Amino acid sequence: MSKPSIPKGTRDFGPAEMIRRNYIFSTIRKAFETFGFMPIETPAMENLSTLTGKYGEEGDQLIFKILNNGDFLAKADAQAMQEGDSKKLAFSISKKALRYDLTVPFARFVVMNQTELTFPFRRYQIQPVWRGDRPGKGRYQEFYQCDADIVGTEGLTCEVELVQLFDEVLTNLQIPGFEIRINNRKILLALAQVAGIEDRLVDLTVAMDKLDKIGENGVVDELQKRGIPEGAIEKIRPLFSLNGDFQTKHNVLSAIFEGNEAGQKGLEELRYVFDAIRQMELRSGKLEFDVTLARGLNYYTGAIFEVVVPGVQIGSICGGGRYDDLTGIFGLPNVSGVGISFGADRIYDVLHELNLFPNASATVSQLLFVNFGEAEERYCLNLATRLRRQGVACELYPTSAKMKKQMTYANNLGFPYVALVGSREMETGIITIKKMETGEQYAVDKSEILEFLTA
């Protein structure tokens, strides 16, 4: 017998962790619904053909493919096998795959259900996704995404609302000093055009995205390595050290983009969002225009979002953006959408690192009845039943074990209260409730337990 284990990059969640995870999920879910998003779910597995080609070449390799059932070898591509072409072979022995994100399945869902949906359609989706990535800090092979998207409209109020949604969730989770970074793909495109390297847009964005990590000189090196001409680099270099508020950055870029349509359009869109947010005000977040923000996904066409918590080395905790034609690949062109995603697992890590979970309790129960014996057991079971019908989570220790053992149980699991009901209490109907945090004990009439606990 070998020791049991789970695949790398996956995790079990014990009760204490699940209580905390559910706190995150319910906070996110509640905010989603407050903003009018409707829940949907899609299957864990999709047809492999639905997923391939949507995430770039590297993304394709990170998709977990599911081996066909039955005699898959009989239908295997013998030629591919002979040539040692794993990629080609994969398609002949695998028809299904685990979903890689929630956006592509959602696009598929919209196309399949287009006649039944009323647009603009707002949906949210909280489900796990799988990536065959090398696991590391804040990086797993199975993790949850919490997505909210609005499809079927180009209205910029959506961008504004999504910024507010970031603010709402992260404020409620009490994450301090988070920064909502925003940029616009049109601005990146304009930069490439102005520098005369429109065909190298991807190289440009990938390099610029690293500014935080490798600094101005690092980005220049990276651009040189990628073969961007010196003249082009010199044109965009001033932007790497662009500072100040939105207006300042706007003015600089506006001058650079004079006569460039995409650039002006991008700035205009950003201005709309910044104006609205300034008027509405965010609860605790900070909205930052970051020209270097690029994100890897190549289907974004307008706004791009990312949320980071300064001082926590964990990468971005949320992302998102506008994509003008995601459903086009599934045969439904001209449907614009914009969406954001919360990385629940990373948010968990951030809250954990900053010690921001509201309580350390490992139980959902409010109250533990200590078990003193048969007669007391029956009496307490009665009280517990009444309390539960009133909505109080409570439990009775199942055996009349030693007092110390029962108290240790209550202590380890973090019960806020313990009820001590022995012969004395049964006679008078006045039970003893101990508040575990302080050790104080109270005499409470058995009909007033609810009032005592909620006081």
Place this chain on the structure above:
RNA sequence: GUGGUUGUAGCUCAGUUGGUUAGAGCACUGGAUUGUGGUUCCAGGGGUCGUGGGUUCAAAUCCCAUCAUCCACCCCA
């Protein structure tokens, strides 16, 4: 995928130039305390030293392989 780090009790880790029966803290169990936890004291249980091979009279210790882990790069949530 590339480079490096570390694998010893449930957890965090000691373990000397290779040398008798591999240790500590925390956790667990019992007792001091027969209606009182989180503090204290005492006692106890628990290890194929990641796995496989090699060197040696002798390996946790040295060598090789393999698996796992963590960190950096790459990419991302």
